[in-house]
Amino acid sequence: MKNYLKFGLLIAAILGSLAWLAVGGIGDTKTYYKTVAELNQLGPQGAEKRLRVAGDIAPNSIIRAGKDVKFTLAQDHLNLVVVYNGTEPLPDTFKDGAQAVADGKLGSDGVFHATKIQAKCASKYEAKPTMEKSGTALVHSS
């Protein structure tokens, strides 16, 4: 019985410390998914949270100035100005019209300061059909 107690204690200690790490990790790094519309209504407490916004990169909006990259993210006809100054290079898929996901915080000036950008081009791994098959007819969607 004494053995089982020892094992129990050790296992509890290991799992406990891992759980503690995990809970702390979630608390520190959790990021809220928001739409651009939700961002506008966020108010002052929103400035503290790490946020993630997705949208399309507005055409011709990408401006590189030194380390900073500035662009506009459009979602449902709403625009959000994003400034990226993270250390990781922007992905190759980051280009006009691509879908992008920006992680960062909302500044009081309404500019979104991103520390991480993920971009996915719809054709990156799986070509998005330009021909949609609806019924038997061939429809050109683009």
Next chain:
Amino acid sequence: MENIGALAILLAFCFAVYAIFASVTGKLARRPFLILSAERAVYSIWILLTVASGLLIYSLINGDFRMAYVALHSNHSMPAIYKFTAWWGGQEGSLTLWAWLLSTYSAVVVFQNRRRYREMMPYVTAVLMGTLTLFLFLIAFIASPFQVIQLGKGIVDVGDGQVLNPLLQYWTMVIHPPMLYLGYVGFTVPFAFAMGSLITKQPGDAWIHTTRRWTLVTWLFQTTGILLGAGWAYSVLGWGGYWGWDPVENASLLPWITATAFLHSVMMQEKKGMMKIWNVVLISTTFFLCIFGTLMTRAGFVQSVHAFAQSSIGNYFVVFLAVGIAGTLYLILVRLDYLKSEAQLESVLSRESSFLFNNLILLAGCFAVLWGTLFPVISEALTGEKISVDAPFFNRVTIPIGLFLMLLTGVGPLIAWRRSSFESLQKAFKWPTLIGVGLAAGLFAAGVHHFYALVSFALCMFVVVTVLMEFYKGAMAIHAKDGTNLLAAMFELTHRNTRRYGGYIVHIGIVLMFIGFTGKAFDKDITTEVPVGSSLELGRYQLHINGLTSTQNENYVSQALDVTLFKDGNNLGTFHPERRVYIVSKQPTSEVSIRRRVNEDFYMNFAGMSTDGTKPVIQAYVFPLVSCIWMGYWVVLFGTLTCMIPSKTRLVWPKTAIVGIAGKHAQVKN
């Protein structure tokens, strides 16, 4: 042509369903001819799927652009090799590859074991065919690779197809997906044997002995697949990283972790008759995680940068998982009596206990990764708010887990079975500990103050010394007895027990990878605009921009820099980081230049031009020790292959007395 292909898949589907019923009914009603016909159905399925895949490949290579799959995944100008790899370039094709691989495995398994395990083979066949049925159902009815493009009632030939994304036109991407698939698919086999053994109330560990090599080979494929993906990300994506904790990457890691746990805990069952329930649970978990991984990659379940097609096939996978997991759980619960442990844990300081903790830690790691991956889904279900956790979360949890595993890697193999005393531990671990701590102290004195890095290096050294001592001690014993020289004695030693010493070699490979991972703590980077003719400095490196050239060919427009790299003033040669924009797809790609050395890589990325168009933006990185990861892979490969060579001497382990109801049925075979 497409009709023959679709027909072959449909027939294969029917045969698979037939094989399930025929083999189970044949077994229950004792009708050998039914079992035999099920076996033949398995072979026929392989032939049918080979025909279907062959037709698909033929259409891809010859550019039959009437077919939707061909038109979407290949075009005229692609090199033949990429036309071939378009087989798994899209959803329908990869499901076909999955099915073909599984049917190949099934045919081999049935052929090898049909006489040896008459009892459980019908059920093994049924489980294999049950899994295959899912995939055949999908490619026969939901996502057919032989769909033609139709306009009204006529079939259209669109003339030419879409290009394969240039990012994927790279050699590792040619073999990365099939390697992962070979891994994913392979775990069906040990799972099927475990189930067959449970259903037929097999005594003993026949299923483990039979599937040991399968599991090893499969594990090796998966390791290879994961590392190829990492290597591709590092040298192609221009991002400088090799692992981003993306959901799709995690999906491939999860079954790898449980499989690793399984490879370790089967030793407990083989040698001590313990952890029987656990092993069945582990192999089932691995199998279901493989299916889950396919679901994640194929159904856009969690938002991922990999951006695979969103599709409805996810539901079928979820149903399969639910039914499969429920069935497996039921079976395990019903057969609990046959899974009684034959021995008990005696001491916290024992080999058994180290295996137990190894498993606990691996599973905790697996759970943490799974939790983090599914966090957006879970949080949305619970709180209505979608919250994600990122790389910092994963790093924070997995680094301590990894370090603890490293410790166990050193401790486990040296500690005695059953119970060990503090004195013997002191003797065994004196030198490894001293050398490990000595290394950490030395590094600290040399100016390395990163806590985790110091711990990691110390533990890596600890493991290396324990492994070297094992080889040395064993070889000395042979040397003393036979008088052979030390090197020959080591070879002889490994040959006598390939599993044990091959395993040690794998451990060394993992240590190398850990050294590489630890190097991440010392990365340096700089992103800056550098006018042509001037230089940038990063650590001891100096990068001089000599010039900028623009070229264009029919495929892409390119801008290449001509840079000279200096380290401490010594010229290290010129490099040409390049930026291309592919004309058809408008896809920009970075052709990074990497100066690879064992101690550190210098990584140059031409990120583009500044907005005014005059100054190139350069991203330069120093990545210490990254090469160790890739070297570690080769060592793991060598070690795993060593494990698969049959040992020269057959080992007989003392088995402890068999208790419980299992004792009545057990026949101990050594």
